[in-house]
Amino acid sequence: MLVPSKISRIAQIRLVNCHPEVYEPCDDSFALVDALLADRTNLLERQPRLCLEVGCGSGYVITSLALILGEENNGVHYFATDINPHAVEVTRKTLEAHGVQAEVICTDIASGLATRLEGMVDVLVVNPPYVPTPEEEVGCEGITAAWAGGEDGRSVIDRILPVADKLLSDRGCLYMVTLTANNPLQICLLMREKGYASRIVVQRSTEEESLHVIKFWRDADVEVKEPNRTSPTGMESWLSQFSRFPFRRNSNS
Numbered sequence: 001m002l003v004p005s006k007i008s009r010i011a012q013i014r015l016v017n018c019h020p021e022v023y024e025p026c027d028d029s030f031a032l033v034d035a036l037l038a039d040r041t042n043l044l045e046r047q048p049r050l051c052l053e054v055g056c057g058s059g060y061v062i063t064s065l066a067l068i069l070g071e072e073n074n075g076v077h078y079f080a081t082d083i084n085p086h087a088v089e090v091t092r093k094t095l096e097a098h099g100v101q102a103e104v105i106c107t108d109i110a111s112g113l114a115t116r117l118e119g120m121v122d123v124l125v126v127n128p129p130y131v132p133t134p135e136e137e138v139g140c141e142g143i144t145a146a147w148a149g150g151e152d153g154r155s156v157i158d159r160i161l162p163v164a165d166k167l168l169s170d171r172g173c174l175y176m177v178t179l180t181a182n183n184p185l186q187i188c189l190l191m192r193e194k195g196y197a198s199r200i201v202v203q204r205s206t207e208e209e210s211l212h213v214i215k216f217w218r219d220a221d222v223e224v225k226e227p228n229r230t231s232p233t234g235m236e237s238w239l240s241q242f243s244r245f246p247f248r249r250n251s252n253s
């Protein structure tokens with residue numbers, strides 16, 4: 001039986017590198033790390049061999065994940081990607097400052113890694129650019145790429161979901177940050193059609209917005225094209241976790 005360590009370390013802010021063009025750890029980064037900490041026992045039980053962060057920014061999250069999995073999980077391989085070359089450099093320095101080994105690659109989502117890592121990723125973590133913006137800001141150079149999410153903040157998220165499905169192993173899980181404006185219920189339904197169950201691990205709300213960290217994992221019981229909308233114990237109980245969300249189609253409505 002696995003006995004979780006009483007001390008879970010995460011990346012130390014003072015050792016996290018920075019650069020004016022790289023996203024600094026913020027409330028969303030902390031929420032994602034809190035979700036990983038909250039789910040640590042489950043993560044350890046899955047005995048992950050390969051972990052990936054898409055959009056690593058400062059390296060705070062991938063470093064924290066490695067420290068959270070810690071010594072109980074020796075031999076885990078860590079990968080991180082970012083479209084911003086400055087973020088790749090900063091992440092490398094943050095990892096080094098914590099004595100963590102990882103392969104950090106400058107690429108769009110996981111391009112160039114998909115064949116190598118197909119069906120092998122046990123833990124995928126993503127704090128994507130989710131802010132609704134004009135479409136032309138998506139993928140801009142530097143810091144703008146950190147938040148510019150296009151219409152409904154979904155442009156990058158919607159490209160990540162099929163990649164996640166391709167990369168995740170049978171026991172793999174995805175932890176992703178979303179905003180209310182991204183229509184997280186619709187994201188969960190999209191993933192459900194691919195055979196993934198989902199649950200909110202962390203939710204943080206301000207007067208204006210709600211931020212959620214959602215966990216997705218393959219579940220044979222949801223491997224259906226259309227969820228069973230007539231089953232009270234199935235669809236309704238699954239939907240109930242979203243009842244507090246003021247969902248809307250876009251940020252203006």
Ligand SMILES: C[S@@+](CC[C@H](N)C(=O)[O-])C[C@H]1O[C@@H](n2cnc3c(N)ncnc32)[C@H](O)[C@@H]1O
Binds near residue numbers: 084087
């Ligand atoms: C909200 S920031 C999160 C940074 C870090 N993971 C954290 O939580 O502090 C989003 C990151 O995704 C990167 N990014 C944006 N579009 C991307 C893409 N298409 N492929 C890879 N990374 C991308 C940005 O450069 C940025 O570093």
